[in-house]
Amino acid sequence: EAQVTQNPRYLITVTGKKLTVTCSQNMNHEYMSWYRQDPGLGLRQIYYSMNVEVTDKGDVPEGYKVSRKEKRNFPLILESPSPNQTSLYFCASSSTGGTARAFFGQGTRLTVV
């Protein structure tokens, strides 16, 4: 089954404690992306990756890092989380072949206290 898998689904952490949200896709997609969803703001892109070792900033990259060492994995790293990073996070992947069809992970609800 084609899917994007995020872990964990829920996470509560304290300010400043480094964390990683994992994302993995089994569709051999070149393109992967992270979004955050906040009430009244919709979803906004944090970072994206066109392929292995190719990453770039989206609209709201401050406070986040990513890496793309393998095609299937695209982890989101918060090295020093702050309360304003409390949000719902989504990973998405798609082929760059012009299908314009994005597959989303199940979402990660992060709370930073």
Next chain:
Amino acid sequence: AQTVTQSQPEMSVQEAETVTLSCTYDTSESNYYLFWYKQPPSRQMILVIRQEAYKQQNATENRFSVNFQKAAKSFSLKISDSQLGDTAMYFCAFMKGTGANSKLTFGKGITLSVRP
């Protein structure tokens, strides 16, 4: 930069009736895609319908159809024969057809409640 506007934060509809969700967008691109996503309480993002800008024919998926007005930059979603399972937040989204970043630009979303 592209913007997507959903001006109605909430709507309610009686089961079995028809409802239309509004969306407008702004872009200077000529090649792009438009989407409606459904987010039920499970938080999953589910693609409802997709429209290519170069296609004049409005997309249809079972009870869901769109009214795509390219000149007016309007992309509304019509849900016919509303069902309780249609209760969810709905997001309108835009994607450029070219370029390195297949970014989706989302509207703020609209919460739809279907009343029994």
